Amino acid sequence: MRYSLIYSKRARHKLKRLPEEAATRIVRALELLAEDESPHLQVKRLTNSPLFSLRVGVYRVILAFEHQQLVIMAVDLDHRKNAYDNL
Numbered sequence: 001m002r003y004s005l006i007y008s009k010r011a012r013h014k015l016k017r018l019p020e021e022a023a024t025r026i027v028r029a030l031e032l033l034a035e036d037e038s039p040h041l042q043v044k045r046l047t048n049s050p051l052f053s054l055r056v057g058v059y060r061v062i063l064a065f066e067h068q069q070l071v072i073m074a075v076d077l078d079h080r081k082n083a084y085d086n087l
Helices: 009-017 020-035
Strands: 004-007 052-056 059-066 071-079
Touching: 004 009, 004 020, 009 020, 009 071, 020 052, 020 059, 020 071
Parallel strands: 004 071
Antiparallel strands: 052 059, 059 071
16 A cells, blocks of 8 residues: 655755755655555654654654545655744
8 A cells, every 4th residue: 555645835845955865865755654554653743733743864844644545745844943833
C-alpha cells in the first residue's frame, strides 16, 4: 500500500530555497515514508493539531495525512528552530 505525496505551494517554495543536499534528503525521506505501510507511526503528532512532524536532520517537515485516499501532504518545512512558529 503506497501513499501519494503532495507538496503545498509553500513547501515547494521552501524546498527550492534549501541547499541541494538538504532538499535531496528531505525528498528521499518523504518518499520512504510514502512507501511505509503505516507512515503515521513514523512521525510525531503535533499537540492539539491534526498535523504531524517529520525530522530530517536539522529540518522539520509538517505533514497532513488523508488515510481514506492514501495521501500525505507536505504542508510546510523549515529549520527546526522556525518550523513551528507559523502553525
